[in-house]
Amino acid sequence: MTVVLHTLCALPSSAAFRDCIKVARAGDAIVLLGDGVYAALEGTPACRELQATRVELFMLRADALLAGVSQSAPNIVSIDMEGLVELTERIPRQLAWY
Secondary structure (H helix, E strand, O other), X not given: OOXXXXXXXXXXXXXXXXXXXXXXXXXXXXXXXHHHHHHHEOOOHHHHHHHHOOOEEEEEHHHHHHHOOOOXXXXXXXXXXXXXXXXXXXXXXXXXXX
């Protein structure tokens, strides 16, 4: 099975968000970037959808701070740019969602 790193830059209300959730499989990872960080807000429907997937969940800390997302779900790991680079090295197959 091929593992994929999904970079999700779309709002939770977008078709790209829904498509990413449908395509992501156990063992994959999703990184929330840009508008995607709004899906990390704990208790929201989008956050519950993300948590229902069996993937590793990350969000770019700088984007979350810019968006005012300070309270994310506990299983969403906040990473910096170095962490994002490490993920891309660990999971070379990537799929971007805008």
